Amino acid sequence: MSAAVEFLNVSRHFGPASAPVKAVDGVDLTISEGSFFAMLGPSGSGKTTCLRLISGFEKPTGGAIRIFGEDVSNTPPHLRNVNTVFQDYALFPHMNVRDNVAYGLMVKGMGRARRHARADEMLALVKLDGYGDRRPAQLSGGQRQRVALARALVNEPRVLLLDEPLGALDLKLREAMQDELKALQKRLGLTFVFVTHDQHEALSMADSLAVFNEGRIAQIGTPQDIYDRPATRFVADFVGSSNVLPPDLTRALGGPAEWASLRPEATRLAATGPLTGTVKALRYLGSGTRVVLDANGTEIAAMVPAGQPVPAEGTRAAIAFDPQALHLMGDR
Amino acid sequence: MRSDRSPLSLRAAAIGGLLFLHLPILLIFLYAFTTEERSFQFPPPGLTTRWFATAWFDRPDIWPPLYLSLKVAAISTSIALVLGTLVAAAMTRTAFFGRDQISLLILLPIALPGVITGMALRSAFGIMDIPFSTWTIVLGHATFCIVIVFNNAVARMRRLSGGIMEASADLGANGFQTLRYILLPNLGSALLAGGMLAFALSFDEVIVTTFTAGQQSTLPIWMLNELVRPRQRPVTNVVAIVVFAATFFPILAAYYLTRGGSETAGMGK
Amino acid sequence: MTQSAILPAKGPADRLTALFWRHPRVLLALLLTPPLLWLGVVYLGSLAALLLQSFYSIDEFSGVVRQEFTLKTYGELLRPSNFDILVRTVSMAAAVTLACAVLAFPIAYYAARYARGHWKAAFYLGVMLPLWSSYLVKVYAWKLILAKEGILGWAAAQTHTSWIIDGLLSIPGLEGSSLSTSPLGTFMVFVYIWLPYMILPMQAALERVPNSMLEASADLGATRAQTFRTVILPLALPGVIAGSIFTFSLTLGDYIIPQIIGNSANFIGMAVYQLQGTAGNIPLAAAFAVVPILIMLVYLGLARRMGAFDAL
CATH class of the missing domain: 3.40.50.300 (P-loop containing nucleotide triphosphate hydrolases)
Structure with a gap:
């Protein structure tokens, strides 16, 4: 072509x-x-x-x-x-x-x-x-x-x-x-x-x-x-409603100290995981529920597919994800 | 203030004000039919239609001023149409240095009292030894008619979706094709309205004209002389009706040609 | 389908269009040159000539214009007889402007706030038609109305109110044998002729006052009079100033009305006309004509400060 x-x-x-x-x-x-x-x-x-x-x-x-x-x-x-x-x-x-x-x-x-x-x-x-x-x-x-x-x-x-x-x-x-x-x-x-x-x-x-x-x-x-x-x-911000992780959080999750993105769909709620926080807001979207956690001041969204239990607001929850889903973006 | 019904007193004042603006003109019509030719006696002692015949057959002094007025208005309107449209086209394009100054310059002949425009032209003719002629009258009239055409053209150009000129070029039309097939058809009625208003303004103008006409007489100057030194007063009324009609109908037509937009003709006299 | 991405230019029209596209200033210059030549040469040139003439003087013995720079002609404006003309004209313009503002308000307010649909169009046409229709015919109509034997005198006689007119005509300064020969008549005709110029900008300004603002004022407990004084009037003011530019300027320069109606007391316009015509004193006529320009420049400067130009 x-x-x-x-x-x-x-x-x-x-x-x-x-x-x-x-x-x-x-x-x-x-x-x-x-x-x-x-x-x-x-x-x-x-x-x-x-x-x-x-x-x-x-x-x-x-x-x-x-x-x-x-x-x-x-x-x-x-x-x-x-x-x-x-x-x-x-x-x-x-x-x-x-x-x-x-x-x-x-x-x-x-x-x-x-x-x-x-x-x-x-x-x-x-x-x-x-x-x-x-x-x-x-x-x-x-x-x-x-x-x-x-x-x-x-x-x-x-x-x-x-x-x-x-x-x-x-x-x-x-x-x-x-x-x-x-x-x-x-x-x-x-x-x-x-x-x-x-x-x-x-x-x-x-x-x-x-x-x-x-x-x-x-x-x-x-x-x-x-x-x-x-x-x-x-x-990351404009194209999807992606989570943007600051360098210190990326490092806490086992990556290098760089900005990273994490798609909500690539995450799941778990009893324990690398990232924990308080449930701050819930949004029902039909195909699933978007759960927003407050993890030490950084907001992280996760998707809970329809039919699975959703945590109540104010409770603690953890997010687990496939390490490959964490996408590094450099400093720009 | 909350109700949408107006207080009676306000409505009465508003309608009274409108009547105040219109009733005097009706008197002109009435007095064209009076049998009394020396004074403005009211009510007229009798009614007659003979003054129309008198004006038509027995007053040859009316015709040359009428021709001159028509000629001046036609030439001035044509010049103003060309010049006003050109400025409007330039002004709706992108901003350029001196744009504000140019809009002030266009507006000035109508913003300053007519006596100044008239006296300025008179001074220039005096300094340059230009003899009075039809063209000295046209110089003045075309100058203050430009703004009328400009106002109408510029309002329409702003309302036209700017995209249609670009769309025409995008589809392969060169500038002259865009002018012929897109711009002129869409601008036509606004130019017609502007031209009519300019014609009405020129046909009726007296203040500037008295400075630029010398010994020539346009119809308004003829009327002015009749007002100062009356001969047959009802004949003046007959001519006044003609002048009124020559301004009234173009204005009405201009209104209907441009109504329905923010550009409605007449806001900018 | 596989045409080139660039089409060839066919003929001079295509090539000229391409030239204008590459150099937009060429087109701009072509568009602007004829009108600017006209306005620049004819109009600005004339204004310059006017200014030039006003600095010349006339030889009192030969009556010939002496083309030398002097301020003598402007000095003549300060002679009592000439200065009176300036004062009279400016006072008349101020009085006319004030009266126009008062008379225009109900019409503009009603048209802006209450008139809808057909009524709105009727009001608009009702103001616009008198604005544009023949100036001389309108002045003439008032000659008919104000003449001693005219309709106003007749109506007064029928209603036994002639004493009002007679009373007015006996006030010092307003004397005349009838309204058509009294300064009061001049004033009335000025007001009538320029009234539409006040209504339109006033209406435009009032239409920009949102109804919600009036309702807010009422909600906050304002009476009608308070709403009017504290909300409507200040918001209408730019329109009043814009209108007053017209009424003031037009009265300053008019010379037909005082010539036909009134006691033939001199106004600036009449002085200009007579001086350039029968008297042949073009320098003094030019100096008289410069006065309204100066007054209007000051006036426009003040009006701009008060935001009147947004209403034009």
Whole structure:
């Protein structure tokens, strides 16, 4: 697989050179062709700016971006063969759905009959057959999202960029669209670059993902890498509700004096164990109960699977775990 | 204060205030039909429609000022449409140095009393020995009409989802295609509204015009002369009705073109 | 499917778009140059000319403008007859502003707090239409109303209240044969014409007062009068100041109203008009015109301190 998008030490700084706001700072990144790549991070972490650097709405202040090996530093957005599904969809309010979808073909000079036929095909692909004559304002949020998708895909882009496309949908619709998007991506074999702040969405949909923090990439890897072996405290904290253990606690548990993460699912309650504490809070989650212990001032969460006894609040309990589950993160 | 019903006295004062704003204008209509041509006697001793015929057939002095006013308003509005839209387009882009100063500069011709704009232009014409002409009137009118178009255009641009311009470029449209297929269709009604308000403002303007017209007479200047030295008073009323209509209907149209947003026309005169 | 990732530029439109994308300042400069040239040359140039003229003087014997720098013309403003004009104009502007604020409040308050749906639209149009509709026609309408034989005199005669008008017209300083030739008439017409300019910003300011704040005040035991004085009035103040900028400035510069209605006492605007026209004394006219600019600069500075610009 060749690289669809490459970032070579890319920066995007705003404001005066003396005191720049570093939206993106020295990012190196390779997105391979045909993959579903997610950019995950809290708001303001630089993930959306990275997406806009690919589409051309931002220009790097340093470094270079290549799309399929070609440097795009001098290519304006309208000459880049990538398309975007915008966060608020940005449908054209004065055109009907068919003309919205056909817009990209129209500006490239395709005749009316042909482009309308192509638009209708695309609408069928996103299950909106028969909606061509409606106005965007007459559609629901989910339908608008599909129009935005069809409008981008009709141009047969080399890369499809999606900027928090599911953010405005309610939970049930969002989950359905996640499956659909994933299936569509597989079927078309297209490279998707997906920006989200929702770690569940990123982990469940992406082939690989980059976690952003303060304009830099904290970690790149498969969802499993990121979840099981977070590289930094930030990743451990942001990606899952993981326990982050300070160095002295790690050493007390038999490891080196380093920061470590410990997944609640990798732990079990036991009569005796390396880690004891007072039960501070219980949260029933359906599939199990999350038990939070206070171990000498450090909060540690453990999962008790459904059907097993749960200790009462205020009692003492111990946590046991497989030493391999303790993941060291260095000092970052 | 908790009830949502207003105190009767407040409602009466509010409605009374609105009537106070509107009733005087109705008198203009009434007096166009009076048979008394020398004084403003009330109630009119009799009613007639002959003044409309008189104004149309027997007062050739009305027509040249009317033409001049229409010409000046049309030219000024066209200039203001181009210049106002250009500034609006520049101002809705990213921040740049001097932006605040430019918005002040646009606002100034309408924020300062008209007599200052008029006297300033008059001084400049005096220093540079520029003879009065249609164009000296247009110079003044276009200057204060820019802000009207600007206000309408800028409000609409802010309301437009900024994304649609980017979406157009993203889909492969160059800047000119985006302008033609996306920006102008969405900006059109706001520009029309701004143009109408500018036209109304120019057609009716008298203060600046008296300084820039020299011996020429626009319709408002003709009216002003009639007010100071009346000939047939009801004929003045007939013309006043025309001037009123020429401003009233564009304003109403502008309101309906832009209503439903925070941008509703007319807030920024 | 295997198109290149970069599409070729087709034609000058694509290349120009690319140029603007690479150099956004080029586009910005192209957009701004025509309007800035116009406003900079025509408007600022004229204001500069005005300032320049005000430092010239007129030769009293030949009537020719002497193009040499002097403060003599400004000195003439302080002559009693000219100084009177300044005082009269500023007093009128202050009185008009005060009256507008009082009259505008119920309308703005009702429209902001109670009017809903169609009523709201009606109130908005009801204020906006008189604001924009022909200035001269409105002044003319008041000529009809205030004339001796006009509707006001007729209504007073019918209700046997003519003595009120006569009484007012006999007050020293307000004398006139009818309201249309009395300073009182000038004042009334000023108030009428500029009233909408006070209502709109006031309404905008009042609409920003959340109802919950008024309810909180009532919950804390304030009477209506107390709520009004301690909550609504302070919050409406920026709107009043914003409106007063218009009413004050417009009255300072107007010369049509005092020319048509009133006792032909001179105001700044009239002085400017007459001096540049029949008298041909452009330097003195320019010096008179600079006065409202200075007054408004001071006024705007004060208003900015009081936060009035948030309400514009």
